[in-house]
Amino acid sequence: MNRNEDDGRVAGREPGSPEGMSAQEVDRRSDLARWISGVHAFPADRTTLLERARSQSAPDGVLSALRSLPDRTFDNLEDIANELGIGGGQQHD
Template sequence: MSDKPNPIQLQKHLGGIDYPAGRADLVEHARSHGADDDVLSTLESIPDRTYDGPNAVSQAVSQV
């Protein structure tokens, strides 16, 4: 996998998503908001669970 996106870049593509959201929801939202392959592959690699907000997503990404 390429470099992980920084948290600001990641959240830019997740802006406006309604939480709680699952991994598939995050990936689809980011894809529809122009996320590049690095962002999408990073989101696809986080655990498949429900995330209650942007901090939870950022934490999961940091552990990938």
């Protein structure tokens, strides 16, 4: 980790972003959560997640990301984020 000696910030990471996540990744994950989270949202499969997002009038970028998911059940938002390669998790093949 390269730290800026003047202020202690880690190079390449925005202040307030969790370690391993860029500010853009934080925004993408938050956007997904806004459109698919809710009471009893998980576990859910790709079809259920897409239906939920469509019913909430999610933007095309969110729908596209959900369509790119494999056809399996996801346990939580972190599981989806990891599958999409958001936040340092490895995208699964």
